[in-house]
Amino acid sequence: MSSDVATPHTIATIEGGDRTAFARLSLIVLALALLATAIFSLASGATNSSALAVAWALLSGDDSAIDIVERIVILDIRMPRTLLGMMIGASLAVSGAIMQGLFRNPLADPGIVGVSAGAGLGAVTAIVLGGTVLAPLSALFGIYQIPLAAFLGGLASTFILYRVSTSNGRTSVATMLLTGIALGAMAGAFTGLLVFWADDQQLRDLTFWGLGSVAGATWIKVAAVAPIILPIIILAPIMARGLNAMTLGEATAQHLGINVQLFKRVAIVAVAGATGASVAVSGGIGFVGIVVPHLLRLFIGPDHKYLLPACALLGAIMLLLADAIARQIVAPAELPIGIVTATIGAPFFLWILLRKRGLLDM
């Protein structure tokens, strides 16, 4: 350490501890890795195309190297699946990171604190009541009906969660987790009631929806959620200043010049939108929102300016990989992707708990 007595006009060292350059480099590496994973995802499946042939066909527009069946499989089945997987992975990770920033806690995750359950209730309501009571609405919103309903469910639970667990600008972790349990149980009960009322066709829809999968990906699903997920992911870094300041607490964020009330509303809507959209098309896929942000904080630091885009990239990579595992492990059948993410994610969550038990006392 240099001396406590500073001579005027000279500063001994420029301080270390700035991880910006490394974070930028990581974004480039992650972007390249996502590209490679996406090509791998397009190339792998029940019919085997060479990854290189697929890449060449996509990049050059010259698809003579792959036959017509391959072309259909890739364009109509794998392409929407890959795109949907990327969007869902990115939105799960980004909404996890925003939520953790908002609650100032690395354990806050839409899946754990009942937001996904709320969004799920919204989706199930739309599926079961969409043909009867809510028919006029479903005619009005078309393919956006389920994502919109899931968004509203997610919004309601995030709002309740924040109101109950935060007082005087401080969030109690214990209250947050307990509120999450209550919200999850409540949403589960209402979901059960709706399932009880559902007819056979609706039960089929519900079962496929609830498996937590991107297997049923279609271009229609891609079109239904892209207008919600993409703007949130792309605009999320605007919230970086606010999320960074919030790490010091609500009061200090306000002292630093953040309009805290407005910021909180924007963050809650963003979390609900991203969670709702991904729950609407993929059911519950757990733990991506907690594993990805945590890993990235270890490597590039918690500055949300880089954390949020990095989460989008790594979340997309992780979900594509999990989907690839789900497809390969019992091929030609497929595991629901939620099983894969939970198998990897749950032990990881326990590991965070073991390392950071002190956080629960906050």
Place this chain on the structure above:
Amino acid sequence: MLEANNISVDLGGKKILSDISMTAAQGQLTAIIGPNGSGKTTLMRALTGEIPFDGNAHLNGFNISTTKSLKLASMRGVLPQSANLSFPFTVYEVVRLGLTLGVQANIDVPLRISEALTKVGLSGFGKRYYQELSGGEQQRVQLARVLAQVWEPTFQKKPRCLFLDEPISSLDIKHQIQIMNIACGYAKSGGGVVAILHDLNLTAHYADHVILINKGRIHAYGAPKKVLTAENLEFVYGCPMSVGQVPKGMNFFVLPEIGYVAHI
């Protein structure tokens, strides 16, 4: 610089502050003192726009209740009593949080961060993790962050103000003096400082203006000599006091030579 009139605060149906009117002037260190629970921190939270209150308060003519946070942030920095961080920021990144809000234009960020850390005696601490520091070091990192936010004591020819809530309560005597010197220097260079203090001796030496609060009301205010009398302090703190003499029943006492040591 800072002018507050008839500030009253109710929290949960209980009256915490009643009719507080006070001023803090440019070039002065204004100390707020009083026993635990007298309402010092509540007063500071009102003056920084953190909680709603009855009455009115103006900083450089801007109404604190209605001015946008970003505008207030360009005029004043606030050091909280303690700050927990939930994520693993480095010291460098914590100080940078004071710089990322557009309050400062066209500055050399790494240089400013170095200057701020050097000023609080933590030069070379940039790459340490905030959570790994001692309580006193964390407190000084927070001060560096606040200083980085409002580095120049004046801005657009108006004084800036530092609000410090017990800035020295977790520090050893050397660093207490260091921080008080920084605060005084800020005031002497044209800014203003409002600090909640517990140490009456340091208050007596460093403060230009003292506000003594008791049970949510101002008991006395003015120059330290006028406020820090045995009569006032005994009444407010509820224990006998000796001012300016060896206390009865004591053989000796220990005080740092703050009037003599110009710079620590």
